[in-house]
Amino acid sequence: MGRIAISLAQLRYARGLKQEGQERLRTNTIPRFIKGNHVILSEEVALLDGFSIEVEGSENVKTVTGPFMLVGNHYKVGPLEFWHVLATSAVVKQITNHEVRWIMGEGKEIFHQPWETFHPQVSFVTDSAHKQIARSTDSIYEGDGEVVDKVATTIINGKAIALCPERQQSITLEQGDAEMGLLLSVMARRFQIPIICVGAWQDTDKTLHLQFGKPTAYQKIQAIVNNVNTNGFDREKRREEHGRQVVDFIMAQLAKCLPVHLRGNYLLSSLSNA
Numbered sequence: 001m002g003r004i005a006i007s008l009a010q011l012r013y014a015r016g017l018k019q020e021g022q023e024r025l026r027t028n029t030i031p032r033f034i035k036g037n038h039v040i041l042s043e044e045v046a047l048l049d050g051f052s053i054e055v056e057g058s059e060n061v062k063t064v065t066g067p068f069m070l071v072g073n074h075y076k077v078g079p080l081e082f083w084h085v086l087a088t089s090a091v092v093k094q095i096t097n098h099e100v101r102w103i104m105g106e107g108k109e110i111f112h113q114p115w116e117t118f119h120p121q122v123s124f125v126t127d128s129a130h131k132q133i134a135r136s137t138d139s140i141y142e143g144d145g146e147v148v149d150k151v152a153t154t155i156i157n158g159k160a161i162a163l164c165p166e167r168q169q170s171i172t173l174e175q176g177d178a179e180m181g182l183l184l185s186v187m188a189r190r191f192q193i194p195i196i197c198v199g200a201w202q203d204t205d206k207t208l209h210l211q212f213g214k215p216t217a218y219q220k221i222q223a224i225v226n227n228v229n230t231n232g233f234d235r236e237k238r239r240e241e242h243g244r245q246v247v248d249f250i251m252a253q254l255a256k257c258l259p260v261h262l263r264g265n266y267l268l269s270s271l272s273n274a
Contacts, residue, residue, distance in 0.1 A: 016079035016206075017048075017079045017080060018049060018051070020049050021050065021079065029044060032136060033136050036132055037136060040137075042086075042094075042099055042100075044089075045086045045089070045090035047083075048086060051208055052206075052207045053208045054208070055087075055091055056209070056210070057198075057211050058212055060214050060215060062095055063215065064196070064215055067160055067191070068194050068195065068196055069162075069187060070163075070195075070197075071163060071198070071251075072162060072164050072199070073201075074164040074166045075200045075201055076169035078202045079208075084198075084210070088162065088198055089162075091210060091212075098158065101140060101154045101159055101162065102137070103139065103142065103151070103161065104130065104133075104142065131143060140154075140161075148183070152190070152191075156191075161187070165250065172261070173254070173255055173258070173264035175251075176247035176251040177243075177247065178243035178244040180243070181250065182242060184221070184246055184247065184250060185242065185246040188218040188221045189221055194215035194217055195215065195218075196213060196215050197212070197213040197254040198211065198213070199254060211257040213253055220249075225242060225246070251269075252266050252269035255270030
């Protein structure tokens, strides 16, 4: 297995787990990743035992009666750099009785973590390791291809799809990826399902927060697409502009689920009434 460099910041956040969480990660979660065994993300919220998780806006998830798209920020601060994935999965599972299926970006994975901090056998985050983690958690790994078909099948089966459009870890919001905007647009309109944003952050007192926003109806996405001006653009440019405008709109909605100081690139657009 290949190795990756581990920054001091990553080590500090990784060691933020309580003793019980570190022990579970070392003796239970990571060995299952290594063996390729199934890991249920909503149950792995147990890694965060000892932390206070404040959830707001869960009623917005309860109003949705079928599948939906879930959009989160790629927040890297906390006891684990993917704590928001575990916490979000647990909340949605409790409400919908379905496991969330995450899209895991190739080379920009949601499970980025210095594993060797917890387990001496694991000193990797290689492409093969990403794939194994994705398969263990039933995530959709972009490197495997057929992402659209897998997302469609998941939605048809009545489950939520979750993704982080930034496609990189951040503290304040970064620019959303146009390809993610295109995926959100196509799926929301094709299956007539809403998009729900969830902001994740950690307070200075170590409290972890999740804020679910109000659902964005697919009709709103359709209206954005109808108003995209692509005169003179070739097919590829039209696709890019379509995706960019949708992802920027959704990222502005996501920013509203975060404290003002974490809204980053989307601070100004989040202050509008759109």
